[in-house]
Amino acid sequence: MPLRIPRIAPSEITDERHFWDRRSWLAAVGGAVGAAAAGPALLSAMGPGRRGGGADDDKPTPYDSITGYNNFYEFSTDKEEVKPLAARFRTRPWTVRVEGAVRRPRTWDLDELLRGFTAEERIYRHRCVEAWSMVVPWNGIPLAQVIRRLDPTPAAKYVEFTTLLDPAQMPGQRSGILPWPYVEALRLDEAMHPLTLLVTGIYGRPIPPQNGAPLRLVVPWKYGFKGAKSIVRIRFLERQPATTWALAVPNEYGFYANVNPTVDHPRWSQARERRIGEFGRRPTLMFNGYAEQVASLYGGMDLRVNF
């Protein structure tokens, strides 16, 4: 059965520069100043496009927002501090150690690992566990293709991704807020799913360091934290490994972390989300809107227990 990759019309990308329409923004602010106490007047002043749009209104988020608002604790817990702190991060030469249940464990030079593959453009919704979201035009290679090149043995049931550990370059790693290095993992069938991407670019440009250069994982139906950044090790395992956030705060973050509007984070609701740059909230979609493609991976599982 051919899988339909859900697409957000690429023609919409040209809207990037015009996304921040100064006039509608000024109208919103004028409304805010004039009617600070009168909420309804304020909302009506915001005009279309500034409010949380419908669930199917998926304009790509501007490049500057995608690359200027980053959860990358290896650099900083302040989303707008990551970009300046990552500015001089070295992404070449870069090697990826492949080990565990593979026929030939070895260290790959990144360019060698990716040689022969063509990066595809995939415009995906990106949903953070903090209840905000973006629409990102990623460029990347389906992880399944890379896994076939790495040649795991039949014993492999999970794939684990490890982020670079380098406190000299990553100041956030000098604090003990998370156990470093960052580790994330997928079940092998999730990793082999055609939507799962190893990303090398954004908006047709090489991915910048603050977004996880030179190589990061993107799993669009899961919360953003599953997407390990700046990957230096890929390990195939027989058992489910411990992953960083689930290890640090087990009651708040699970291994699966599938986007699910019906299972709240203990401290906030996951039923709705705010698109970055917009006010208001829109409903969050089951599996981030990719249920048709991925729901079958979780048949018979209690998603409340396996959150």
Place this chain on the structure above:
Amino acid sequence: MRWWGVFALAAVPGVRLVYRAFWGDLGPDPLVTLEHGTGFWAFVLLIVTLSITPLRRLTGWNQVIKLRKMLGLWSAAYAVAHVTIYATLDQGLDWPSIWADALEHRRIYLGAATLVILLALAATSPNVMVRRLGKRWGTLHRLIYLAVVLALFHYALTQKLDVREPLLWGGVVTLLLGLRAWWGWRKFRDSPSRG
């Protein structure tokens, strides 16, 4: 003169947010910039308000007490702006969602309780209310100690993991409340009627 200087200084963060909003310079997530900006300054001004009495006792600078009411009202004003932004720009005046948010999440009901206290204190701050309430005024306004503790936990619960800043502010709150507890105990110990 000095009173107006402090008044203007307390307005600066709010004016700055409006200015940045006007020029579309609130960063990638304008909502969070506005929501956190107003919430942060409501909290900081509450701390500053609570520092006035210790400052007066420790320095003997009695005039400073004239600033206390104004600073407390500024804190309440930022808190009102904060909650208005949450209810309108963030939640879109979706009352069922706001209600559910407040009932289910500690962070929200701690914040709501803080707002109720600040509004009650602001409403009873005019001199005529001070006179009318008499002794009860002082008792009522001790609720500011509860408000600052609630606000601290409300703030700490917004942090996903990194609680270094809330811990720092927790130290400041502990110091300010601890000083009062210490003075209160000394007064009790030294009072001649005791025993």
